[in-house]
Each structure stands twice: as C-alpha cells, then as structure tokens.
Amino acid sequence: MQKRSKETRTQIISAALVLFAREGYDATGVAEICQAAGVSKGAFYYHFSSKQQVFMQLLNDWLGTLEAQLLDIQKQIQDVPQALLHMAGMMQAVFEQASGNLPMFLEFWTQASRDPAIWQLVTAPYQSYQEFFKTLIQKGIKEGSLQTYDPDIAAHALVALAVGLLFQGVLNPQHKDWARVPAQSVQILLSGLAKK
Amino acid sequence: MQKRSKETRTQIISAALVLFAREGYDATGVAEICQAAGVSKGAFYYHFSSKQQVFMQLLNDWLGTLEAQLLDIQKQIQDVPQALLHMAGMMQAVFEQASGNLPMFLEFWTQASRDPAIWQLVTAPYQSYQEFFKTLIQKGIKEGSLQTYDPDIAAHALVALAVGLLFQGVLNPQHKDWARVPAQSVQILLSGLAKK
Numbered sequence: 001m002q003k004r005s006k007e008t009r010t011q012i013i014s015a016a017l018v019l020f021a022r023e024g025y026d027a028t029g030v031a032e033i034c035q036a037a038g039v040s041k042g043a044f045y046y047h048f049s050s051k052q053q054v055f056m057q058l059l060n061d062w063l064g065t066l067e068a069q070l071l072d073i074q075k076q077i078q079d080v081p082q083a084l085l086h087m088a089g090m091m092q093a094v095f096e097q098a099s100g101n102l103p104m105f106l107e108f109w110t111q112a113s114r115d116p117a118i119w120q121l122v123t124a125p126y127q128s129y130q131e132f133f134k135t136l137i138q139k140g141i142k143e144g145s146l147q148t149y150d151p152d153i154a155a156h157a158l159v160a161l162a163v164g165l166l167f168q169g170v171l172n173p174q175h176k177d178w179a180r181v182p183a184q185s186v187q188i189l190l191s192g193l194a195k196k
Numbered sequence: 197m198q199k200r201s202k203e204t205r206t207q208i209i210s211a212a213l214v215l216f217a218r219e220g221y222d223a224t225g226v227a228e229i230c231q232a233a234g235v236s237k238g239a240f241y242y243h244f245s246s247k248q249q250v251f252m253q254l255l256n257d258w259l260g261t262l263e264a265q266l267l268d269i270q271k272q273i274q275d276v277p278q279a280l281l282h283m284a285g286m287m288q289a290v291f292e293q294a295s296g297n298l299p300m301f302l303e304f305w306t307q308a309s310r311d312p313a314i315w316q317l318v319t320a321p322y323q324s325y326q327e328f329f330k331t332l333i334q335k336g337i338k339e340g341s342l343q344t345y346d347p348d349i350a351a352h353a354l355v356a357l358a359v360g361l362l363f364q365g366v367l368n369p370q371h372k373d374w375a376r377v378p379a380q381s382v383q384i385l386l387s388g389l390a391k392k
Contacts, residue, residue, distance in 0.1 A: 106305050184349045
C-alpha cells in the first residue's frame, strides 16, 4: 500500500474508534466516519466494504497488540507458571482499555450474532487464545512445572477465568481491588495446576 | 393476586419468552406479546410497565431457579469442596438453557447499558452470586476444608470462572467436552483453593 493510502486507512480507523465509543456502533454510519476522518466515501469503500469491517479491524488491532504482549512475556520468562502470573498482571490495563466501551461491543455482537459468517470471524480470535494457552500448558507439563491435567481443559479453565474477570471488570470498573483480583485469581488456579 | 390475574401474568411471560427467543428482543413489541398471549393491552399494562420489565421478570425467574438449586446443593452437602463440585455439575444444564438465546440477551443488554438505572437492576443478581460464593468460601475456611485466601477474591475467581465457562458454552455449544470441561475446570480451581 502506498504511504498516502495507508494514512487514509489509519484516519478512517481512528475516526471510527472515536465515533463508535462516543455515539455507539448502531448510531455511527459510514457518512459520519468519512466526515470525521476527512475522507470521501470513495476512499472509504476503497479500503473497507462496510463499517462492520472497520470494527473488525479495530478489534483485530487490539487483539493483535494483546497477543504480541503475551508472546513477549512468553519469550522473556521461560518458567510457565511465572509467565502465566505475569500475563495476569496485564489484565488491569486490559480492563482500563475495555472500560466504557461495553455498549459499543454489545451493539456490534448483536449484529454479528445475526450473521453466522461474521460470527465465525468474531469468535476466531477466541479460538486462537485457547490454542495459545493450550500450547503454553503443554510446555509447562513437559518442563515439569505443571500437573498433567488435560491441556485442552486446563486452557479452557484459564481462558474462562480471564474472560470472566474481564466481564467483571467491565461490569464493575470502580471495584477497589482490580489491581489484586486478577493476579490472585490466576494464582489460585495456578496453585491447582502447578506441581506440588 | 387473584387466580385469574396470576394466570394472565403467566401467559404474558410465557408468550414473551417464546417471542424474544424466536424474533429477538428488539423485534418483539408489546402488541405482539399481547396477541400471542391472548390478552388485552390493558391487561398487559396492569401487570408490567414495559416489555423490558417482562424480560427482567424472565431473567429473575431463571436466576431464581438457579439460586434455589444452588441452595439445595448447599443444604444437602455440608463439605464445601464437594458442594462446589456438585454446583459445577449444574453448568451443562445451564449451557443448554442459554444456548441459542445469545442474540436475545445481547439486544437486551445493549438497551440496558444505555440506562444506568436498568443496568443497576440487571447486574444486581451478579452481586448476589458473588455474595453467595463468598459466604460459601468463608464457611469452607471455617470448617478447615479451604485455604485462607481472601474470601472476596476467591469468590471473584469462582464466579469469573463460571461466567467465562458460560460464555464459552454459548460461543461454542457444539464443543464435545461440555460434560467434562466445567467440572474439571472447577476441580483445578478447587485443587488450588483446598487445604493440601
């Protein structure tokens, strides 16, 4: 992609993020995104087929950043239980990013839930996290730091805990203990997973 | 409430459940509910102020049934770790009840998330589960079957795990292991919580 074209794409994405968060997903149209980004409709449809696709790009960018951080921790810390605890430490930042954006996500998911093809795309990253933690748990079992639970089930438990904590954070962002709850929750689960 | 009035109320709730699940929450109006229930608009507004209130009643009925089952297990099984494992065994049935109803919930939550007063009401049961499990964990610590983690944080971990598992079940209802995943996930967390 040429430099100017790439800039246009970035402007569209940035404008959409602000509008989705402030006005809601349903209330934001392609026309509003174009106006806020200062681009023509032609330029918009050169880069994206719909506002749904812009939202998916925003979601993928965010999930991509998260995954890069997870991989970074995995590389830096070889011991699997320690790596998992460090990953739990990332959750507070994730809460802060997600906080206030729940209505936007609910509106998007509602639309996605009516279209099986979109739903498939939206839930794909979730499967990718499941695989990531399954591999990490297999590594922990191999290195002897984790007990030999079924890695697929242990990964489900870990991802479920993370999703549930994120849900709690979004539900009650003012809770006093968000600096402690995720780390200690993972600590409890890990204490069940780890070799005694 | 008189017998006939109670029957009308039940008819409205049953008709709404069918319509919300089949047509979606947004697409179902009070007029459709009245027609399907075979009651007048006057009768509807005698019992409910809005379709939102009907949905909340459905939600509360469902949560009330769940809570009664949890209390039943708690009464029958005195040992807290065993009681928690039995409660995990309930999750498959919860998955089956929730399965297919995700679009309806998403639409309702989207509307609720725009109104802080409704949102407060919708999230209240969640706080009540949090308290239920906190009390159960305190009991386990007192009876000596659980380690002395902060009961509030341990309850957060437990509720987060349950919510995350429910989310996974709704996302991927065809997963082969829903009979095993919840019980084994809670088993791993419990193995971290329980006295060694």
